Amino acid sequence: MGDVDPAFVQDPEHRPKLSPIQVDGIPIVDLSPVTNPTVSDPSSIEGLVKEIGSACKEWGFFQVINHGVPLSLRQRIEKASKLFFAQTLEEKKKVSRDETSIIGYYDTELTKNVRDWKEVFDFLAKDPTFIPVTSDEHDDRVTHWINTSPEYPSNFRDILKEYIQEVEKLSLKLLELIALSLGLEAKRFEEFFIKDQTSFIRLNHYPPCPYPHLALGVGRHKDGGALTVLAQDEVGGLEVKRKTNQEWVGVKPTPDAYIVNVGDIIQVWSNDLYESVEHRVMVNSEKERFSIPFFFNPAHDTEVKPLEEMTNDQNPSKYRPYKWGKFLVHRKGSNFKKQNVDNIQIYHYNIA
Ligand SMILES: O=C(O)CCC(=O)C(=O)O
Numbered sequence: 001m002g003d004v005d006p007a008f009v010q011d012p013e014h015r016p017k018l019s020p021i022q023v024d025g026i027p028i029v030d031l032s033p034v035t036n037p038t039v040s041d042p043s044s045i046e047g048l049v050k051e052i053g054s055a056c057k058e059w060g061f062f063q064v065i066n067h068g069v070p071l072s073l074r075q076r077i078e079k080a081s082k083l084f085f086a087q088t089l090e091e092k093k094k095v096s097r098d099e100t101s102i103i104g105y106y107d108t109e110l111t112k113n114v115r116d117w118k119e120v121f122d123f124l125a126k127d128p129t130f131i132p133v134t135s136d137e138h139d140d141r142v143t144h145w146i147n148t149s150p151e152y153p154s155n156f157r158d159i160l161k162e163y164i165q166e167v168e169k170l171s172l173k174l175l176e177l178i179a180l181s182l183g184l185e186a187k188r189f190e191e192f193f194i195k196d197q198t199s200f201i202r203l204n205h206y207p208p209c210p211y212p213h214l215a216l217g218v219g220r221h222k223d224g225g226a227l228t229v230l231a232q233d234e235v236g237g238l239e240v241k242r243k244t245n246q247e248w249v250g251v252k253p254t255p256d257a258y259i260v261n262v263g264d265i266i267q268v269w270s271n272d273l274y275e276s277v278e279h280r281v282m283v284n285s286e287k288e289r290f291s292i293p294f295f296f297n298p299a300h301d302t303e304v305k306p307l308e309e310m311t312n313d314q315n316p317s318k319y320r321p322y323k324w325g326k327f328l329v330h331r332k333g334s335n336f337k338k339q340n341v342d343n344i345q346i347y348h349y350n351i352a
């Protein structure tokens, strides 16, 4: 990525501290009660639901262990990701994303109009994935996105598909536990994902950066979807804005764990009971870092609004409904081109 380009330089107030506070505070939740039948009894599930509810309220982030995704599969996708990114730029650009076909390789993402120090490969859970043509709410046309077919490594697509299947299973389980923690039926959210979904997996590669005090791997942001399930490697760099004091804290890598965070859609569904928390990624002058988030997103025509069960006369709905697909198309467009206005955010739908 060469010399520092002003496009990568964060405004002074958003630059990272080089020795961030590392905390153990982000809860580690053991999913054995739902993944291992021998420890599954009603009281252990009840305890698990409580733990997840508190983590969602206090942090918006938690880590899970004994999650059911086979370690060997995770190792295979990590290896495939390294092989893919180790290719020449010319090879990687053969599966580039562009303004119309939004899925594939790219190294020019902007977060809040500042360029991220990373390269990325996106792959859809459903191929094709149906999506509105434009973010204009009066435009009813629907198109679809499809996956690219990288030639190398040779079994890349199969590994991606197999991995997505497992992490999607985990995401559905997590969503059930989150529903229970909100006092809802376990399957309350399923309808938004079953028919169609717009979920995708992202392989992130953060090369070593000579200016880690100026740039970020991913600038501060909130995830727009329902839930993110992230595998990070042993290097570390993910920082979360702690709700209690608004301080940036590092998420210490836990081997084989997944980091789960509540996205904007759960914030809206829960009428702000669970908040989508800001996070960012620091880069490192010596080590490269890899991570693999799975963005679990509903069907494009899902109307996102606070659930009836979560609102009443004392706690009226805080958001106007919006169509998820329109929101996603808007986001994708503004992450690609530099614009003078801020990216779309859920607060734009706040009821004053
Ligand atoms: O790489 C990471 O640890 C997190 C990446 C992230 O937040 C994102 O891609 O939305």
Ligand SMILES: [Fe+2]
Pocket (backbone or CB within 6 Å): 221, 222, 223, 228, 279
């Ligand atoms: Fe994120």
